[in-house]
Amino acid sequence: MASIVGYSQHDGLFAPGGSMANMYGMLLARYRRFPEIKRSGVSGLGRLVAFTSVDAHYSNTKSAMTLGLGADNLVLVNVDEEGRMDVDHLKECIARAKQDGALPFLVTATAGTTVLGAYDPVDAIADVCQAEGLWLHADAAWGGGALLSPKHRHKLRGIHRSDSVTWNPHKLLAAPQQCSVFLTRHLGLLTQCNSASAPYLFQKDKFYDTKYDSEQKTSRGTHRVLKFWRFGKQRGTKGLERHIDHLFEMTKFFTETIREREGFRLVLEPQCTNVCFWYEPPSLRGKRSHDQYPQLLNSVAPRIKERMVKTGAMMITYQPLHSRPNFFRLVLQNSQVNAEDMKYFANQIEVLGRDL
Missing domain, CATH: 3.90.1150.170 (Aspartate Aminotransferase, domain 1)
Structure with a gap:
């Protein structure tokens, strides 16, 4: 999945759902900008601000609430007539936040909004994030399946430039629920952000390679991965491509x-x-x-x-x-x-x- 997104190096994990995967995006973005937060907490960091569109998934607001930013510090960017994030307004929002003394650190672009199915212009948003030094998270929970179709993957142009991605195979790919994946191009960052010493679980002298112990990457315990592996084996890459193309054909019909x-x-x-x-x-x-x-x-x-x-x-x-x-x-x-x-x-x- 990471190679389909276009990440040359990568890390990732299966999450309980897209909401938690989106929260991982915010969590990693904050940790990478402020690694001291793991020990000292949020009290001395100042006002942190994240950005997403007004039509983005509600989990972005829940993440801001849960991680201590507060819903008021998730700035909602306008969308155009087709429901896509307005990049010029994004620039204005970032400039205004900096003027007010806030610390912007994250932009979440949506690849397939819940209601309209709109694809934000990820490539243009990536330009803004690169210029401003901001983490770009792509919420492709719904629309990420289009990546498997050469006919339709252009809808997510620029997603390889993101820092992290949410992708739910149980949505457009119709895998059994729940099946949600969080991917990042920053190797090792999940472990750095989420690991905690627990000698009764994470012994370093096990008889196998402990890099396969994924629990250190997460904010919770184990994850189920078998269902999507079996689903992918059953259908194959070409089968999933045909699935996506058929859905778009029926949409057009x-x-x-x-x-x-x-x-x-x-x-x-x-x-x-x-x-x-x-x-x-x-x-x-x-x-x-x-x-x-x-x-x-x-x-x-x-x-x-x-x-x-x-x-x-x-x-x-x-x-x-x-x-x-x-x-x-x-x-x-x-x-x-x-x-x-x-x-x-x-x-x-x-x-x-x-x-x-």
């Missing part, structure tokens, strides 16, 4: 299907396998200029979702985002889905919502 149907409207063109869209029942069509239209449209997705659940027809999530009313988010990750399934999704939404 569903997008074109609803584009041609009355009542469906895309929120934006998909970047990953998230298709975000509104459905207007006949009673709302032609009424977008009415004052109550946003409020009425906002109520459509929850009503249809209720009917989905009660009929057992299917399960598609919905949510609002910023000023947008509730919209549906069809997320494809199972390679068993086919064109007939895509038509079924669209047909069922029409059936469940036409009388609203």
Whole structure:
């Protein structure tokens, strides 16, 4: 996985989930900048500041809270119309933090945001981090699977320049849950940051090479790795590539299907396998200029979702985002889905919502 990301030397571990993997990114970034923290703690360091986009995963906020930065010191950077981090605004935020006497140390870019599936411009963000001396963590928990496809890996251009990566095979690759990996290009840093002497566990005179004792790298105990090894052996690199390409093909097929149907409207063109869209029942069509239209449209997705659940027809999530009313988010990750399934999704939404 590290070589697929593009790291020439690397270290890493399996984590309990993407949230913990993202926390490792913040933890290592802070330790590398301030190695004294391991003994003296955070009290004498001043105000540490990290940056991520407004559409980034909530685990970034939880990490800031848990590691003692405080949620107010995670600066949320604006995104463009397609949900990608605004690099110019990132530069402004860093300059403002330094002006205020804070100590910037980390930028987290997202490769596949949870809702829109947007890929932040990692290469451009890496330029900023290099110029400012900041750690770059790439949260590719959702969208990292695209790296396995020569057709789609360009979406993560520049990820090899990151200092660390979160990648969840249980998401886009559809490995059994939970399966999350944290990778870093800084060899040995995980051990330096997290190791603690425990002579009842970490004896140096064992009969085997103790570099395989991964517990010293972590902030917890052992990790399960067998499930992804077996999953990868079963499918193979080419099989995983076909899996990714098929999901993107089905994403395109569903997008074109609803584009041609009355009542469906895309929120934006998909970047990953998230298709975000509104459905207007006949009673709302032609009424977008009415004052109550946003409020009425906002109520459509929850009503249809209720009917989905009660009929057992299917399960598609919905949510609002910023000023947008509730919209549906069809997320494809199972390679068993086919064109007939895509038509079924669209047909069922029409059936469940036409009388609203």
